[in-house]
Amino acid sequence: MRVMAQLAMVMNLDKCIGCHTCSVTCKQAWTNRGGVEYVWFNNVETRPGQGYPRQYQDQRRWKGGWTLNKRGRLTLRSGSRLKRLLNIFANPDLPTVADYYEPWTYDYDNLLSSPPSDTTPVARPKSLITGEDTAVTWGANWDDDLGGGPSQVGRDPLLARVSEQVKLEFERTFMFYLPRICEHCLNPSCAASCPSGAIYKRTEDGIVLVDQDRCRGWRQCVTGCPYKKVYFNHRTGKAEKCTFCYPRVEVGIPTVCAETCVGRLRYIGVLLYDADAVLEAASVPHDQDLYPAQLGVFLNPHDPRVVAEAERAGISQEWIEAAQASPVYRLIVDYQVALPLHPEYRTMPMVWYVPPLSPVVDVLTSTGHDGEDAGNLFGAIDALRIPVEYLAELFTAGDVGPVRAALRRLAAMRAHMRRINLGEETRPDIAESVGLTPAEIEAMYRLLAIAKYDQRYVIPSAAGADAHRLDALATGCSLDSEGGPGMTAFDAIADRFHLTDTNGAAPDDKAGRINLLNWDGRSTTGLFPAKQTNGPDHAADQPNGANQAGDHPHGADRAAEPANAAEPTR
C-alpha cells in the first residue's frame, strides 16, 4: 500500500441552476487572456446536449482516454507511444477552434467614436482570432437550456446509444446542468500523452498541472484528455488547463468556481488512496466494473492502519485530519451518492457528481402524484428507465444499478426530511430500505442541504511549512511574460479593440480613467482620482494590507508611475 492524498471535488447536480457563475469567475481569474479566448477551464453544459467542445464524449472520433489493448493492458486510445510520436507533426485527432467555437468580441469603439448620424451605430462582432468581422454561429454554451431541442436532437453522443423513441421522449422530458472542470484524474491520460513530460500530477495533493516551461506545444494532451479539458493556447503555443486554483487551495481556500458557486453545490476535500492499486483498478476488463474498482482504490482515513501508512508516506497530520473530515469521502464512500463522470475512460476521474433527482420529482409532480412521497419516488426511480439510463451513460458506463441506488438514497432523504419538517412521525424503514440509518440520513441531509462553508470545503493548508515560498509567489511571477498566463486580457485585447477610456473617447479630463470592464486588477492607476496634495487624508494612497499582499509587483510598479495618472479635476 502506498498512500497518496488527492484533493477531490463533488458537485450536487440537484442544486445546479445553470447560472454559469462558476464559468464566468473562472474565466475572469484564469483565461481572460489572448490565446485562450475560447478556453473555459470550467464550463456548464446542458444535458442532453452536445457539450463543449461539441460532442467531446464521442471517443471513437476524438480518441481520448485509455483503452485496453489486445493483451488486456492499459494503453492510450489514440495509440501507442510510437504512433503518437509518428503523428507529432500533425495530430490527426486534434479538435480545431471551430469544434469549440470562434471567440469574438464586439467593436464597441464604433459606438463611441461614431459621428452624429441619422442611423444608430452598431457594434459588429469581431473574431478574437483574426480581428476580422465574423458571423457568430456557436458559443461555449450555445445549446444552453435547449435540452436537446429540435435542432439539437440526436447530437448528444450519449443519447446516440439509447433507442430512438426513448431518445425523443427523454429530450422532451428531462434537462439538467453539468458543470465540468478538469477531473484531476488518478490515472491522467493527458499526462501520459505528453511527449515532453510537462504535465505532471502533484504528489502532495494530486492536482494535475502543465509545466509551462517544459511544454513544447506538441498538443498530444488535447487529444489524450477524454474530457477535452486541456487546451492549446494559440498565442503562446503551450497547453493550459484547470489548475484546481492551486494558489488558493495551497492556502486552504476553495477554488474560484467552488467559492463563487451560487447554489453552493460544490464540495472539496481530501481523499486518501492507494497509488499502487490505481493501475490495476483502471485495467479491469469490464467498463461497468470501473466505478466499484475506483471505490476500491480509496482508503478509509479512519482506519488506524491507513493512518499509520499515511504517516509513513510523509502525509502530515493536518492532511490526515482533513481526510477524516472530508465531505467528499462521505458523499463518495460513506453514502455512495456521488458518482464519477465517465469512468469508462479509465482515467480514474476525481471530480464526482451527485446525480439529479429533481427531473424524477418533477415528472411525478406533473402527473399529479406527491413527488416527495417515499413510495411514489421509489416507484418512479424504478419505473422511469429513461433518466436513469441516461445518467448511467454519464456516470457508471451504463450500469443503472449504482445510479438507481444513489437516486433512491436521495429520495429517501427527501421523504424522511419531509416527515420531520411536517411534524409527522419518522419512518425508520424508509432509511433502512436504502441501507442507511435515520441518523445517517439526517447527517447526509445536513451535508447536502445546509452545510456551511467550513463543512463544504475541508482543505488543509499547505502553507505552514513554506510560507516563505508562498510569499515569494505573491511577489514575483515567472509567467508574466508576453502572451504568458500572467498576461491579462487587458494587455492582449485592449490593443486590438481599444476598450479603454484612453483612446480619446472619454472627456479630456478623464482620459486616464480605467474602464472597469477591462480592469486587470493589477494597477490602481486611473481607478481613483489623484490624491489631493494639500489634504490631510493620506489614507487613499496607502493600499490596505490585503491588497498589498495580493498585489502584483508589476502592478505596483505601474501604480507608482505617474505618467498615466489623470489630473484631478477641481
Add this chain to the structure above:
Amino acid sequence: MTTVLWMTVPYVALTSFVLGHVWRYRHDQFGWTTRSSQLHESRLLRLGSPMFHFGLLAVIGGHVLGIAVPASWTEALGVSEFAYHLVSVSAGTLSGLVTVAGLAILLYRRVTVPAVRKATTTNDKIMYVLLTTAIATGMLNTVGSNLIGGGYDYRATVSPWFRGLFTIHPRPELMVGTPVSFQVHNLVVLALLALWPYTRLVHVFSAPLGYLVRPYVVYRGRDPRRPDVRRYARAWQTPSSTPAARR
C-alpha cells in the same frame, strides 16, 4: 574575401547557433515551443506538415552522409563514386521533392488561412524566407547541377571545407571556384543557422524521444528544488515510477 566568406562567416554563424541555443534554453524556456497552428487549421496541415518534416529529416540525413562522411570512407567500403552519386541524386531528389511539396502546402496554408496568417510574426517571415531559399538552392544543387547538369563532385570541395571548420583546420580556399549555386546555398544555410536559436526552429532540439521510455504518468512534488520536499522524497519517489515499472 575568401577568408571572410568561408571562415569568418561560418564561425560567426556557428557561434551564434551554439551560444544562441544555450542562451535561449537558459532564459526562455517559456518561449521554447513549436507554436503549432493546428488549432486554427488542421486539414492542410495534416497533408503538408508530415511531408515537410519527414522529407526534411531525410534531407538532413542525406547531408550527414554527403558532408560528414569523407569520400575516402565510402570508397574504402567499396562504394564507387558513380554508385554514391546515383544514390545521393535519386534519394536526394525524392526527399527534396517531398519536402518542397510539403513546404508549398504549408506556405499556401499560412498565407490563405486568415487565422494562421494572423499568427505569423515578423520573426517567422524572416525565417520562412531563409528556409525557403535554403531549400530552393539545395534543390537547385541536387536537381540542377547533379541530375541535369552533368554532376558536380561536392565531396572534393564543399564537404572537406565544411568538415575543416570543425577540425579547427579551416580551408576556405576549397570553396573558391565552386559553383555559385553551392556558394549561395552555403551562405543562406549559414544565415539560417545563425538565426536558428532565435526562431521557432528551436523545437527541433526538443524532439521528445524520451517519451518512448519514460513512465506514462509523471509525478512531481510541489517544488522539487526546495529542500523541504526531502521529507517526502523516500516515500514519494517510488510511486513516480510505479505505473511504468508495473506496465
